[in-house]
Amino acid sequence: MKPILSQKNRALLAELVRTDFKLRYQGSVLGYAWSLLRPLLLFLILYVVFVKFLKIGGDIPHFPVYLLFGIVIWNFFAETTSQSLGSIVGRGDLLRKIYLPSWIVVLSSSISALINLFLNLIVVLVFIFINHVDLLRTAFYLPLILLEVYILALGISLFLSAAFVKYRDITYIWEVAMQAGFYLTPILYPVSRITNVTLQKLLFMNPMGQAIQDSRYAVITHQTVTSGTVFGSSVIKFIPILLTGMIFILGFIYFKRQSKTFAENV
């Protein structure tokens, strides 16, 4: 077995990520600052509407940071999947002319999103200090939770990017799915506002819901409703993690099968 990331593939991956990053804000005045400004501005809008106008989240301590943190994690998921979706088709001219391990193309798009996530987490950290949030010890679990989100996003990305080669509708379908996902995930509203227990349970079947709530629990406040609170000690609480694993494996298998004919179909 060859190592998955041989020196050659590592060099290629690094070069693709570097190129992506250099070209992303080509010609914009603020450049990379947009990576930070975009989620911050979105946060500002949602904060004004939901916290100031609708008075949501009053019972949760440090709700603004809590909200921002959720948005940052969701944005990472959204950015990874939507960027990877078109990555294979976007690099079609390359794939037709030269041999490339095609998964590297998807991986490189996801890494650009990963870099953005880290920049955004720094902003969250600044807000944490401004708001005098006591960083919890459980924050050490955060990398594990983010790993879960990354694996989920990567699995979906592999599936989407491969399917997009054949079906160009995918981009529109995914746009709508992301809109739906944004509201089906407890990002804006505290889970406690949902009084129906069955609905709450269904909400936590969503790996993104579970991951975002767990991250908030781990970093900001233990007063967060998590899948642990909803399901108790029942093994059902592991379903989202299981789903993540399954989605990744299925996405990977589908991608692997399709990748043999990318050069012909793209």
Place this chain on the structure above:
Amino acid sequence: MDDIVIKVDNVSKSFKLPHEKYSSLKSTFVNIYRRKKTFELQEALRGVSFEVKKGEFFGVVGRNGSGKSTLLKLLAGIYNPTNGQLHVKGKLTPFIELGVGFNPELTGRENVFLNGALLGFSRRQMKSLYQDIVGFAELSKFMDQKLKNYSSGMQVRLAFSIAIKTNSDILLLDEVLAVGDASFQKKCFDYFHKLKKDKVTVVFISHDMNSIREYCDRAVLIEGGKIVEQGDPEKVAQAYTKMFMKSGASTNNTGARWGTKKVIARDVKIKVGDDNVKIDVVYSMEKPVENPIFGVTIFSPVGIKIFESNTRWCRIKTGNFKKADVCTVSWDMPNIFTNGTNYVTVAVADSDGAEFYDWWDEAASFIVDKDMITTAVALPEHKVEIKR
């Protein structure tokens, strides 16, 4: 058996060409509902087998659409074979196109590293080659400028330098490399000679028989997805030329044609002898014309103008013609042409050359197959003597 670096074993490749491309979900569902899947199976390669030894310059020859490019892409790993197996031993670098992945928004320097990574070289390897590449391309002053500010010639130079300065065990070269101006072509051919001298394994795709004869140790001829001839390049080159000989000199209708149609070129007949080439052009007059000028131009297999003449330059008064007159204009010249397909363009204009009655690009072609070869544009009959 150790010295075999490429082994192609009974490889077939077919493409499914749908009659209508379903690239949206709706059309796919509609199609499933109708239970109808119509596609054509195009067999690009059928049971191709050959081996390439270490240090060999191996030629692949074939007409357009014969399956050459498919074979190249299979060797490069871009396509997977439908049937059969391919084994490649060592690092193979394909040059199907120069400057793959070049991005106009990046600087020259960044593009060198990106292109290098795509060809499978690490940043460290590229760093050690960088000075060499830039030096050879003669672009040191421009490396920090964006590629979009380069002239197309500079871009090609940079891409070509990367191609020749990066070294690997096996090279796949498409003849598209040998495009560009004369000095650039010379650089390419010098490079081919150097490869041959250095015993680099090369798979060379071409339909220029002169370069196949000159560089290759062995060659295969592909036609209709199958190998029809292999071995000695001379034998392969002859088989290739014979494929066209069947049709011989021929008029074709693909070339561009324009004019006022007062006179129309009806037919072009070409006789290719060892010493002479004779071209007869039949014209018919649709309107009465005075002193028309008849002309002919010949282009070499690589598209260079070799011969051009007309009745005015020859100071011939052609006289007056009535409507429905027919005449044949004959051109006779020494056979200075090079091996391959030469193209003939014919034209007829009014006495001042101001109005073109009929201009017919590539009205006919003829094949030259001499024993002697050259890389120059013309090959006149000549003698060599050595005195001691």
